Amino acid sequence: MSTTNQFDKTKEENASEKKQIELTSVRNVIEQESVSKKVPVISRRTKEAEPDLSEDEAKERRRKRSASAEIEMTETQAQTRKQQKKQQKLEKRQNKMPRLRIFPIWLRIVVVVVLAVVALLVGLMIGYGGLGDGNPRDALKWETWQHIIDIVVKEE
Numbered sequence: 001m002s003t004t005n006q007f008d009k010t011k012e013e014n015a016s017e018k019k020q021i022e023l024t025s026v027r028n029v030i031e032q033e034s035v036s037k038k039v040p041v042i043s044r045r046t047k048e049a050e051p052d053l054s055e056d057e058a059k060e061r062r063r064k065r066s067a068s069a070e071i072e073m074t075e076t077q078a079q080t081r082k083q084q085k086k087q088q089k090l091e092k093r094q095n096k097m098p099r100l101r102i103f104p105i106w107l108r109i110v111v112v113v114v115l116a117v118v119a120l121l122v123g124l125m126i127g128y129g130g131l132g133d134g135n136p137r138d139a140l141k142w143e144t145w146q147h148i149i150d151i152v153v154k155e156e
Contacts, residue, residue: 027066 121140128144129136138144 128139
């Protein structure tokens with residue numbers, strides 16, 4: 001059995017466990033509410049309140065209704081839209097394959113630095129040869145720069 005099949009099986013088992021946990025938590029909440037409150041039972045057909053029933057009868061009716069409601073509800077209907085979006089994002093992150101970069105980041109940095117140096121040299125050549133009156137290749141010679149530094153510093 002391949003690892004992907006095992007992964008899919010464990011994923012399905014986790015999803016079914018989550019669903020069972022949600023259903024039991026919904027049942028517990030409904031039972032707690034029914035115990036803590038004594039609410040007149042409203043008929044679905046007539047929409048009128050029935051006379052107060054004993055607590056046991058009211059609990060029994062609520063259990064029957066909640067059980068039938070749980071069966072009718074699907075997992076997506078039980079959740080709010082916000083919870084659905086969170087769950088989808090989590091599933092997307094878990095299923096996402098790691099990104100394989102063809103052009104690694106370190107190589108990108110090297111290329112940018114090299115291009116910056118080339119742009120600087122081309123700019124020097126255009127400025128010295130094109131705008132000035134010199135030969136563009138002279139801009140790359142050390143003697144030219146030594147002469148410029150001597151002019152700027154001017155040691156007397």
